[in-house]
Amino acid sequence: MPVTAYNHVPIPSFMYGTAWKKEATTRLVQSAVAAGFTAIDTANQLIHYQEALVGDALQALAKNGIARDRLFLQTKFTPTNGQDHRTPYDASADLTTQVRQSFDSSLAHLHTENVDSYVLHGPYQRQGLGKADWEVWTAMEGLYESGKAKMIGISNVTAQQLTQLCAQAKHKPMVVQNRCFAALGWDKEVREICRTHGIIYQGFSLLTANGAVLADPEIRAIAKRLGAGVAQVIFRFAMHIGMLPLTGTTSPQHMKEDLQAEQFTLSPEDIRRIETIAL
Ligand SMILES: NC(=O)c1ccc[n+]([C@@H]2O[C@H](COP(=O)([O-])OP(=O)(O)OC[C@H]3O[C@@H](n4cnc5c(N)ncnc54)[C@H](OP(=O)(O)O)[C@@H]3O)[C@@H](O)[C@H]2O)c1
Numbered sequence: 079m080p081v082t083a084y085n086h087v088p089i090p091s092f093m094y095g096t097a098w099k100k101e102a103t104t105r106l107v108q109s110a111v112a113a114g115f116t117a118i119d120t121a122n123q124l125i126h127y128q129e130a131l132v133g134d135a136l137q138a139l140a141k142n143g144i145a146r147d148r149l150f151l152q153t154k155f156t157p158t159n160g161q162d163h164r165t166p167y168d169a170s171a172d173l174t175t176q177v178r179q180s181f182d183s184s185l186a187h188l189h190t191e192n193v194d195s196y197v198l199h200g201p202y203q204r205q206g207l208g209k210a211d212w213e214v215w216t217a218m219e220g221l222y223e224s225g226k227a228k229m230i231g232i233s234n235v236t237a238q239q240l241t242q243l244c245a246q247a248k249h250k251p252m253v254v255q256n257r258c259f260a261a262l263g264w265d266k267e268v269r270e271i272c273r274t275h276g277i278i279y280q281g282f283s284l285l286t287a288n289g290a291v292l293a294d295p296e297i298r299a300i301a302k303r304l305g306a307g308v309a310q311v312i313f314r315f316a317m318h319i320g321m322l323p324l325t326g327t328t329s330p331q332h333m334k335e336d337l338q339a340e341q342f343t344l345s346p347e348d349i350r351r352i353e354t355i356a357l
Pocket of ligand 1: 094095096097098119120199233234255282283284285286287307309310324325326327328329332333335336
């Protein structure tokens with residue numbers, strides 16, 4: 079079931095993440111699509127992602143009849159503070175040029191003329207938004223207006239930064255991608271801002287950031303009652319509370335299991351319990 083942001087562009091309701099896959103990226107993206115994923119997340123950031131290998135997978139998939147337009151592609155502009163020496167743009171250029179160069183390099187890596195979603199990997203400062211953030215956001219708005227990025231978004235953002243961006247940007251973000259900690263009410267404050275503005279909230283590290291929840295007897299009992307796995311219960315819970323989850327699994331079996339989370343329903347009581355497990 080696709081979900082839709084305030085600009086009415088649909089996104090598949092579950093996304094496959096390609097961080098830390100290294101040389102297995104090509105094979106795993108093909109496996110993920112074979113398992114049923116139609117949305118892929120990457121970044122033009124060689125420390126953690128192999129965007130060009132995602133592109134190789136897309137070429138192989140196209141040869142096998144799965145065309146680019148059947149897939150939702152999301153990539154990111156990563157500022158210099160998140161890059162190593164392999165920066166995919168001229169790090170001495172002005173920020174507007176850096177965004178354009180990084181974006182063009184992403185299009186070349188992914189063998190596409192546009193991306194479905196283009197995300198700022200994170201603000202330049204921990205609190206508030208500064209001159210650099212606004213220059214980069216304005217460049218991203220230009221890509222959105224050109225039609226080359228059908229949505230723009232921001233990652234690793236605080237509630238205060240998101241509020242500021244929504245209040246002052248020409249185009250507020252259509253997606254937010256954050257690490258989701260159960261102990262912070264599953265990022266409740268940021269999710270609430272997203273809900274108010276029609277922004278799609280994408281949650282990552284739902285499993286890896288919440289080890290204590292996975293081990294909790296209450297969630298294990300819910301999973302047992304439903305005949306599901308604990309990971310499936312977490313992903314289903316995420317969808318029930320309005321989130322678009324990412325999974326980073328490397329296992330074809332887990333890919334299928336994660337997608338099957340959409341096939342069962344949690345009761346309002348289950349949802350209330352999971353919401354409060356880590357609080
Ligand atoms: N914007 C950012 O700064 C940022 C940062 C981090 C991540 N991300 C994005 O989010 C994506 C996902 O992040 P993540 O890797 O932290 O996600 P995750 O899904 O929380 O963690 C993946 C781990 O969960 C396990 N897993 C997945 N499904 C499972 C299942 N059904 N049963 C048991 N274990 C299961 C995987 O093990 P197996 O491999 O054995 O299945 C793997 O160890 C990344 O690939 C990236 O695209 C973005």
